[in-house]
Amino acid sequence: MTKTIFVTSAMRKWSRRLFLTVAGGLIMASAVGLPVQAQDAEWQKVIEAGKKEGTLVLYTALVGQPSTKAIAEAFTEEYGIEVEILEARASEIRERVRVEQAAGRFAADVMFTSEGQTMLYNTQDKSVDPLPVTPNSGKINDRFKLKVPMASVMTIPYGIMINTSLVKPEDEPKSWKDLADPKWQGKILSDDPRAIGAGYLWFFSTHDRIGEDYVRKVAEQKLVFTRDQRESQRRTARGEYSIYMPVILTDFSDLKGLPVKFIIPEEGVPYVLYGNVLLKKAPHPNAAKLYLDFMQSPTVQKIYAGLGYGPVLDGMTEGLPADVKAISEAKLYGTTDTTRQNEMLAKSKEIFK
């Protein structure tokens, strides 16, 4: 009898647990599951509305990249929405957006630009809207979830390029610090660190991470300055200089066959984070939301990883060739801070007279 009572009691306990579990599950389901369904339904509405809008106007500050068109075509295939692309350099496209909005001409939906520029769009021009929450926006790596309203897409990594006919394998620089070795005096072609651009990015990150003494030592190397990334790579390949820095590492595939080597410095790669912003009063707001989401989807993230850019979604580099994978996964070293730009530009001008 006692046993029976015990069994009964045990069953009751079990039943109560089961009940609690089921009840808890139901509560959880109602707390989480139902809004997920609701969110799905909401997103479905965005998809329908975006398709009805039929067009997306994209402004991009990344000029001449074939990937822009390839991604736009993939987007059109996915949603049937045509993408109209307008390209211009960062300052030009920014002024266009600012003036257009000031004149009440809201022509563009999305701008593809850098984190630094986004801060200026947001704080100075006030030309962007808050970011929408989209299915993919929560899935990206936390370090790329920003305070500024930019939906991060990828990082452009910068490293060192050498001419293999002029630099013996044992002499190859392996780190940023190696560039301060006096043996490179007069042999380094450098992007101009005194103006916003790649050279300044190198200056900013190494100044902050390695220190001012290092930067001053490099300044004593009699660097030759340039502001043309691609032509400088060619000049180095032709043998004018032993080293070109900082080089956009993803360009390595364009120069295959030339006597050059792209080096990922031991410390890591200074980088520029690119992403999309939603422009104010976008004429196709739903198509814009879809595009922002699409750019953070595995489809696009794999396209960028395949080109060597750093994806913002984890696990995108599986199966890539070793050289591309190494660049795409390179340790991120540092980037610039827009709020300190005037101070750091002045310092750079003082050091690199």
Next chain:
Amino acid sequence: MTIIHNRSLDDIDDTAPVLGGNAITRAFSGGSLMRLIGMLVLILILGFLTIYPLSMLLYGSLHSTPPGMAGEFNLDGYRSIMTTQNLMILANTVGISLAKTIPSLTIAVFLAWIVARTDTPFRGTLEVLITLPFFIPPILTAMAWGMLANPQVGVINMVWRWLTGAQDPLINIYSYGGVIWHMCQYSIPFLFLFMVDAFRAMDPSLEESSRMCGASRWTTFRKITLLLMLPVLTSSFMLSFIKGIETFESALFFGLPAGIKVITTDIYESINHRATPDYQYATSLSFAIMGLMFLLVIAQWAVLRGKSFQTVTGKGFRPNVMELGPWRWVTFAFCVLFFVVTVVLPVGQLLLGSFFRFFGFYTYDMLTLEHYRAVFSNSEFWRAVRNTMMLGLLGATATMALGAVVAYISIRTKWRGRSLIDGMAWLPWMMPGMVLGVGFLWAFAMLPGPIPIYGTVWALLLAYIALGTPVAVRVMTGSYHQLSYDLEECSRVHGASWFQTMWRILVALAWPAFAVGWVLTFFGIMRELSASILLYSVGSETLAVVLLKLWANGNAEQVSVIGLMMMLLVILFRWVQLRFIKARISKL
């Protein structure tokens, strides 16, 4: 020798006889009210094209923020440019511009004289060939010269070292000399094109008289030929000098590595390489330069005022040329040398490089036609070609028509306001292209909504007309200066209407200048980037925008393919102009 004091403008009766015809005819030929309205329309057009965008820039220079943003009026922009460093940069810029303008003008005058006034062999072919570099995008010739004359592995220096065993390079393109040389590469053909027809239209009897009176060839050239060319020469000098002040590519490409700074690199930096573009600084600096340049224009007016330079009169003249005897082979050799150095060397690099995977790596396994295939199969390129051809044809024609009217009124009438329109037509030339582009953006975007210019091809077309007008007016001015008033008066006396006179006398006689101006304007439109990049809209990309995209993506070889195609187009245009149109027009 004094300048021929023929009949001056003051001798011509202000009031032309009232003629029949339509409203437009009457506007320019009829009573003073209609003429006033005609002039007002012209002033309005020029005002919209030049004063309006410049006034937006002036606002930008006097306001703490660009148009459309809250801010305040102040003089901070002008205060910030008043630095010792800027003064030194200005002196440097003026020095560089003079150092390129004077030799360029000298060589261009010599070449124009050889081609137009002597019996040098093959001068017809040379006339087309020596102008080719002008029509290639500067970035391409810069790249070519970088490959030819860099101190480390430049072809010229390698040959020099191989020939002499020397260690040091013969030349270094990354220097003051390099900057000036690259600028000359453009200014010599430009000045040559600008002047050659003026040399051609000169009555040789004046030179012959001088020779008969015992003057040597040199004295005749100096005291007759050059003095008669004074309007063209002063205009040429100013166009070239002002352009030299505003030149950008040469200084950025060859000057930056050598630490050479000029005004435009400073302006470029203030817009493109600061945390936030400093438009107030950029526009203030541009206006300060503009003010200085305008002093030059006033000086030119003072030099030319009250003098006449007519060489094409009602009296027939034989357009014969000077027989140089054996010296003609020396002049021929000079032209060939010029052609080899300025055309064969850089263009040869571009042509050779376009058949290899990479410029400068000329091995058998690198041979390819992929760049040609890539360009020909690029749908965006073909769309840009269509857009640019349409804009070029319309733009060049409209610009030259406007330029011809402005030049006519400022040179061949004494109508009230003629100096005003002449001055207005100069303005776009004095503002650096990258700043003026911003001016057009502000001006067209800020127009009231119902005026559909911004975001359409009209914005590009209007900007191109404004940008081309200074050259159009200068070209036509030089030509009109040479035409005697007898010709028009004779035509009018015989009952021809204003337009008939314009067409049969002025257009037919000034046609060569019109055609040269048209080609200069057309190719100016093909190359224009600063305004295009700020005004083009989706679907209205121009060739320059496509070139920028290709260049930015590292496709220098494809850019060269397009540059070479542009050059072929020039040869075609010039051939048609020199062989076909001239023959037809001369029968008018």
